[in-house]
Amino acid sequence: MELKIAGHVVRVPLMPNLAVLDSDRPAVGVVAPDPDRGFPDGADAAAGPGFTYHHFWDSGTRLTLTGERAGEYRVRLAPDVHAWVASDRVRVLPPGTPPARGRVGTVRLTPRAEAVDVRIEVDRRLPYRVDPRGRALDITIYGGTADTRWLMSGGLDRHVVGARWSQPADGRWVLTLDLAQPHWGHAARWDPNGDLVVRVRRPPPVDRRRPLRGLVVAVDAGHPPGGAVGPTGLGEAEVNLAVARRLARLLERADAQVILTRTDDRALDLHERARIAEAAGAHLFVSLHQNAFPDGVDPFVESGTSTFYFHPHSQALARAFQAELLHELRLRDLGVGRTSLAVLRPLTWMPAALTETMYMMVPQQEAALRDPEVQERIARAHLRALERFLRQRAAGRDAP
Incomplete structure (x- = not known):
């Protein structure tokens, strides 16, 4: 850095705080467990370094790392989508580890009393997002490649009334659920067998005269x-x-x-x-x-x-x-x-x-x-x- 004031010049060397990793052979990391956090166990991530949190990734999620700045890793989610996560929340895997890509297989919807369980077969833990849109729900798996030969509804349901998957871009697999009523809530977790399970909560029955009864x-x-x-x-x-x-x-x-x-x-x-x-x-x-x-x-x-x-x-x-x-x-x-x-x-x-x-x-x-x-x-x-x-x-x- 150079500063000039009234003919005087001061030069101070500054160490750069941005590292660009090899784009041809990016590093691969995994979200480390956080013993101090407890619920939910994982890491928050943002669209830019120091930005507001916009993503949450469970511990064990595999990440493709393409840069580092000021204590944060840049994560490639898709060719045109990146996010940033604190570097102390990521354990870097040995060189040569395959990037965070995976196959997305069969999808099964199972109606239950409180929710509809959506089970998605994925061969490794990848970053995902669940985005409500009024009477629809989008589940996006980054790094996912479609091998989805079966989408099983498990029977007609009064809340989840439609489901379809798409691969809108390389490294982005999306399942869209159509809902009969505005979205009430959901919970997502990785099953021990490796499947991603998203529970889509049914809206509770409401008595208009006493709407809080039983809630x-x-x-x-x-x-x-x-x-x-x-x-x-x-x-x-x-x-x-x-x-x-x-x-x-x-x-x-x-x-x-x-x-x-x-x-x-x-x-x-x-x-x-x-x-x-x-x-x-x-x-x-x-x-x-x-x-x-x-x-x-x-x-x-x-x-x-x-x-x-x-x-x-x-x-x-x-x-x-x-x-x-x-x-x-x-x-x-x-x-x-x-x-x-x-x-x-x-x-x-x-x-x-x-x-x-x-x-x-x-x-x-x-x-x-x-x-x-x-x-x-x-x-x-x-x-x-x-x-x-x-x-x-x-x-x-x-x-x-």
Whole structure:
């Protein structure tokens, strides 16, 4: 690097942080187990170095590595598709290991009570994605080459009403499922025999008069660790738990079964919160939060209510929360956003959203959050949002 100021020149050697691997003989790696993560076990990956996470790969997934930069490997998924993963999450295999390519064979759909199991024969663990699209689901296997002679439906089903596979490009095999109703949730795993199994969850039956009856709802009181603190010292974690307890009582009166991810002030890991919800078989998940500001932002101008989701099939739930919170509290509408939040990323089995109801740092809003009546109003708005979402789904509507 060379810097010139007023006739003075300073030169400093800089070490490059980009390595290009041999494109003719790329390195091959495998996603290593993460003993600290637990659920789900694997690695997050992004479309670019340091970008927002967009992929998840199970431990044992084989990867073709074509570059390295700043502690991340570039992974070739297909000739025109790449992703980046932390290098400490990958174990590089010996030179000469065959690249991450594999044969995709027979597909079998097996209807079960809670879900339709989609079993895809693959001869090695390859990167894959499951992408909901309203009333369709795309399962993409990168590095897969079609040898799919059989696609067995396993009998007529009322939820998965169509299935077809395609090879739209070299190294990209896609199975598309047509659904009778908007997608509710899915779970993917590698079977011990090597097959990729994607469970497509059936929407639960909904009684429009009492839509929450018989459903399992996971309520997550956000934080600790961390959390915002108001001007007089009120902690966000304390408020979130108070609202969660009130919401739990309302849900139980509506005949729902409630799972509270935490019931006291002990810190709880974000992935553990998601694991609790999935292990309980929750049909719906909501994480309760209050917001804070970064430095340099005027809280009196920028405060308001916002709601977030990550997986596309959760957007309608997030919109329902936003609508009911705005109706109840009349704060500024900061919108519904899709973002890569660690507590939401693992939750594919159910619609899941995170609400930011008020701003702890605004004195009037901190004072309101101390008030039990306001806490009750916030809880009731969340209850109405859940009922609203369920009634819309029962009517066959995809979004509010």
